[in-house]
Amino acid sequence: MDPEAPKTLLITLTGKDRPGVTAAVFDRLAQAGVEVLDIEQIVLRRRLVLGVLVTAPHDWKRLSAQVERAADELQMQVEVERGVGDNRVRAVGRSHVTVIGSPLRASAMAAIAGRIADSGANIDRMERMARYPVTAIDLHVSGIAPERLRVMLAKEAASQGVDVAVQPANLLRRGMRLIVMDVDSTLVQGEVIEMLAAHAGVEAEVARVTEAAMRGELDFAESLHHRVALLAGVPASALDEVYRDLVLAPGARTMVRTLRRLGYRFALVSGGFSQITDRLARDLHIDFARANELEIVDGVLTGRIVGPVVDRAGKATALREFAAACGVSEEAVIAIGDGANDLDMLNAAGLGIAYNAKPMVRDAADTAVNVPYLDAIVYLLGISREEVEAADAAAGIVTPAPPV
Template identity: 75%
Template sequence: MNAAHPDTLLITLTGKDRPGVTSSVFSTLALAGVEVIDLEQIILRRRLILGVLVSAPRDWKKLAAAVEASAEALEMSVEIERGTGDNRSRREGRSHVTIIGTPLRAAAMAAIAGRIADTGGNIDRIERMARYPVTAIDLFVSGADPETLRTLLAVEAAQQGIDIAVQPATMLRRGMRLIVMDVDSTLIQGEVIEMLAAHAGHEPEVARITEQAMRGEIDFEESLRRRVRLLAGLDESVLDQVYADIVVSPGARTMVRTLRRLGYRFAIVSGGFSQITDRLATDLGIHFARANELEIVDGVITGEIVGAVVDRAGKAEALREFAEKVGVTQDATIAIGDGANDLDMLNAAGLGIAFNARPVVQQAADTAVNVPYLDAILYLLGISREEIEAADAEAGFVTPSPPV
């Protein structure tokens, strides 16, 4: 470096944010006729941090003195670092690492940063995605292979009791995508077949078979047919009662509403029953739905299924079919599920998310979300809570205020 005449000046300004700070700094820089090479500004708790990399004029000391005088007038601190050359491009291996915690403790962040450093990665930028009802942070990481990061950080996430998603930093994150969701214990709370079984007096037996199937201990189709036979004799009006009792997972409506504004398409694929899922799709504004059809004769559930069973393989096939209808590649699909019968669908998607899932599913999926809010998925897509609330406010939706 030529100390007498540096090529660049890095100016870092910090202090209380107020209107006119950025304008004042650039007015000072404009008088020297410098070129802006790089720029970044963040506000944290009403504290502003502004970093500007500019070309250095011949009389760079005069510019430095002018910037220092401007900072003093603004009651802010400034650091000026001399350098040479343009700022270098980020290294290969660029990823988004999204961290979700309730709470997110400093010890967890220290552990995560340590694992990233172990891979040779560098955290280029940090952005808060949400502070309520969960804390979500997005790290922009370079210099590390995304698959290596995902493997290391999955172990750290389990140890720290937080959720971590690693995605390659590509344009796909900002493109229109198809989201395919499981229904029972994912889009809604609980299992519809168990709710039906309660009316038939067989809830404990059905719940036991359901749990075995979700853990992958017995074949899904076999488990489904065994459970459905226990529903034989129920009046079809029970379906209306069960639908009225369904509780949609917290954040599900927010997620669908928000992403539909961005052109996303949605599908639900369920091992449950079309008599329920078709109504649910209409209610939530979901574009496609596929599920099993209960046989009903003379207003009575017979205990049989009409046609082929939507099983583990059938869910993955539905994802591929819906992607083709929408006109997106499989890489542009996101699958969300919780059970073993979702595994093929999760693996077929560009991003497979295990939502409050069984351990076998969490280990196989690209990432896991274990908070009870389905709209936490939005943070993985780079959408912040502030953006969600602003869009809802503009559309007339009222969202609860976070605690002070």
């Protein structure tokens, strides 16, 4: 018995990708009767990297020579390493780390990878989720608790100007979930109350109070009553004009459309007004909506709210009620918001996402997305841009071609 005979062989093939490469390699392996223990293959800019870990046959040198001849015929490079152990992912502390940049610079990836290495954790796998209009890379990391890794990478992400989301690698990421979204400055651009205030000539004052409330400097309910009072006398028809002028966040329809295909449910929870959010819910096929109701008498706004205010606590209550209605746990809820009145809702969800949010909200949320594309959320859920575009194409929806 050869004392130097290896138990395994790692075969790594690199070169220009073309049809039949993988088949040719496995044909040689099949002739040797080996077992396949692990496979990794990627194609990057038409360059193939194929790694195959197999059991070593008795005449492993003959197999190595056959694989090298196959590589020569394919005009590719091959490396055969002996005695490489199986690539076992550490069971403790497994996470998906999604890095999003526009652009995503090598220096940022170096910094993120460096912090992971400093923690003693390991990057087991990397895959691209999107290259346009943002670059999104998903890292499979093991060896550190997701909570610790999230704290560690948050500071580095802020320093590098990229978004980093850390989620536990478990089945929940693949299950049906409920998405609960804020509306103003999240689902839609701008603030509805400021658009209404323009009809009363008080836009500047309302904008000032709104900004302070979103920063957490004012009690939300108190500030809302003050702002709504300034709308007294505005014709109710202004609500129709405001709705026509609404601009959805870039990627909003794509996100909702994509996740609905996968069985996700959606809810709008807003400190704004039901006269707007209910229409948005109908137009976007959103399952639930909760917001404040403006009082209207004789066709004009009275400057009052009907019923209790949907404030910071009210948003979290709505999230829990909608989760119960869907039959999902709070851990299966994703909340998205930007203001201080969203904080309880973000904390109540299994994943709270601060979307283009105020600093205090970014600091408190599980993760932050600061690129101006709401559909970047799907990359956090393991859905690639290519999958989104393929599903859209099958439905006859044409998406713009990315730059070469």
